[in-house]
Amino acid sequence: MTDGAATIGVLYLAEVIVPQEIELKFALPGVRADDALQRLRRHPLLRRRPMRQQRLVNRYYDTPDGWLRTQRCALRIRGIEALPGKASPTGQPTPDTPARRTWEQTLKTAGHGSGALSVRGEWTTPLARPVLDRAALLATALAAAPDLAQRLDALQPVHETRCLRTTWTVRGGDGSVVEVALDAGDIRASGGRAPLLELELELLAGDPAALHALADALASDLPLLPARTSKAEQAQRLGDGTLDQPVVARPLDLPRHADPIAVARAALGDALGQLCDNLLLAARHDDPEAVHQARVGWRRWRSLLRLLRPWLPAPPAHDALRPLLASLGTVRDLDVALTETLPLWGPLFVEDDTAHPDRLRAWQQASRRLTASVRAARRALRAQLSDPATAQALLACATWLQQLPEHVEAPAGWAAERLGRWHARLAHSLRESTHPADAQTTTDALHAARLLAKRLRYGAEAVAPTLPDKAARRVHRWQRDARTWQSRIGRWRDTQRAAELLAEHRADAALTGFLRGVALAGRRAEAHTGD
Template structure:
């Protein structure tokens, strides 16, 4: 939790949740029926924003945003100028700097920014203000409830439905923002949990400003890959564990959010990579995590299973089958139509599976589990959660090296008998864990650890190629495609299986 009380003027503590609803128009009614909101009178507003930055996107580079907002209509029309800074985190729960002031009309007012100390430091001579220009806009209908409790707690719950626009490009807005107006942050988290029990949510780390810049560049739904952190050699245990886990979980949730809007097969792949990285790091850090219980991941199991099925189909459609077409058709052109019919069956199955994954994202149990992990990760960022066990510097580096040596030993044991399918599968899983953790903790490991990383990648690729062909054969049988193609895929997979894997590199970290 960022604090034990309301953050005060110049700060905004909020939880942002995307709403993957099939019918956004009905969300306001659903929310109004929730016990926590049922006695609160909703306020409806039309909100239009214009976001500004310099041609070099200097505000974006600093994770800052400046917008001009028009609220209401007619006699109730009001213009607001808002400057925001970021806490630098990557979670849906954020503590941001915020300075908002009324302005006379649809133009930025330089003097209104002087109340924000970060702006004074950023633009002492006014040169940046002079370079500001409109970048993109947002327009949405806001339905807001203010939840007040007897202890003085006040929380605004705002439902925003509309669009982000940049030139000819647009993207939907369908999200819920919970902002603490007064009281303790624990109340904010409790209310978010209550809502997530009934309404499907996805924790959303990216602000409207961040998504607007991405839309402008055409990268809004670009798959998010791993972003290893720059960990200093004197990093503390808390400073290592929480950011590493947070980055991995952010990869998972960001790709899930994009998957709801885009058909790029890489999104499902990177979502699964993010989750496997997160799970691998949890195993690595298990012995040093604070006593507080980890949230249950049971609610995610159906979604994870569906994602695995989608990835199998996507790999077959985009990699395995195109690579094998020539071998099947070679010397027998009459086989081509049979292969094409099989590819169409796979493509249709992938399409249906992707829609099934999206329906799973609309289940409240999924969002409740994701929110629980988000709030747990925020707890891990608090010094008081760690106490005296928060070691740093050389002690952290020694602990990391010892853990990697132990993991490497487990991997070597699995590789000793790599001719058996079960052992190969375990060797591949351990190769992934070794690879993910070395990648994430690279700054704390000696350079020679890269030898293990390179070989782990090779082993993973070698076993994966054989597994992909075998899986394509199983899928072909399940889809009842041409029997001759099924036998061809089985035979090809059998020809790849059984080759021993390269022995692991010797030597310690």
């Protein structure tokens, strides 16, 4: 965001001194740019502070083969135009010198951190005109790259962002200095455009804890959803058509014998990122997979908290997230019924629409009622996402994760030992489902087995890279078994839930009874297979 004033400490990479950018980034789902600006201007922490506005044009460069992208670097030239006048403490403009545009070049390396926090290498160089300064790039992390001269020759503009940036500087009593920046504009790539609205908090001086304290205060008035995707990454995804694709779990880069804290930072950080990324998509689009992947992110978070619980401090309470989680569950259940269960079993129920027109009408009526319900459920979900209380609860998770201790002592084999217990409990639940005292016992045992299968799967996926070869092979086998049982029991559960939804929506009794029969057969089949 800024040049040398934003430098907090140094580290060394490829024998080059690396300035660091430490910031929190947030999306603002369900909020218009003008509304966000007015809420910030009225906030008690900002309303008496000078406000500055600039128009920014960021032009990003890469080689035709995407070399910088593969190196997880972003190179841009930024044009900065300070708007005429500067804001008084009340936010009203006052006369000033005419606007003029300045230029600067910035290289950023891949960030590390968790939740909304990013710590990245950053090199910024003033420019007299909007042309890349090759000599300045030789003093960055790129200096050690092979064939650098040829790579620099191949650099060309690939995408850009344009925005109005509004900034405030907040100085804390602890000596911290934080820049608050609201960016409102758009992203442009490959002939396409996407809206841009983000809030960034950058640490200019002091302890990173000041970022979280300020974010929590601002989140009382705005839905600040933790965001981990940079503007450059968003532009890249817009260019290749993946900007609005649901986000799945990322492979974790963990060393062998990683301790529980290292696993927590990587795995819980990715789970929280997966949840928040897909919540942002669900706020903009109706793709059922975005809701599904948001729920997967939450399940991963909860499963990993259980796995790592003996070595972690108490996590924040999740009570404030219950309305959001309930909305996600409602939307997901309706989505599955409409896009998977009814299309699968409806034709079998109808059989021949000429011979059974009443069945066809019953199926079509049920589909219309469920469609109306899922639209209402999505509106309720978006209302939850625009509620500051929801964002504050997610921010509390991100803050807790960032403040974990650096290291913790754990016995050798801690991960395999805990997963082994879960595997044994899953096997027990599957056995219980085969010798029921009544139908409800089977249902309860299969439901418990499904939850255990999810927990085992997500835990195994996280820790398998950290295990010795023999233990890793065993855990991979458990993971495959858990995935299989999760899928198989899930098919039965989805059919049962669809039948429940049909009854709630007063669907035709014959259609509801048909699906209940299918679910009963599926339950009996899974119970028999578990023996």
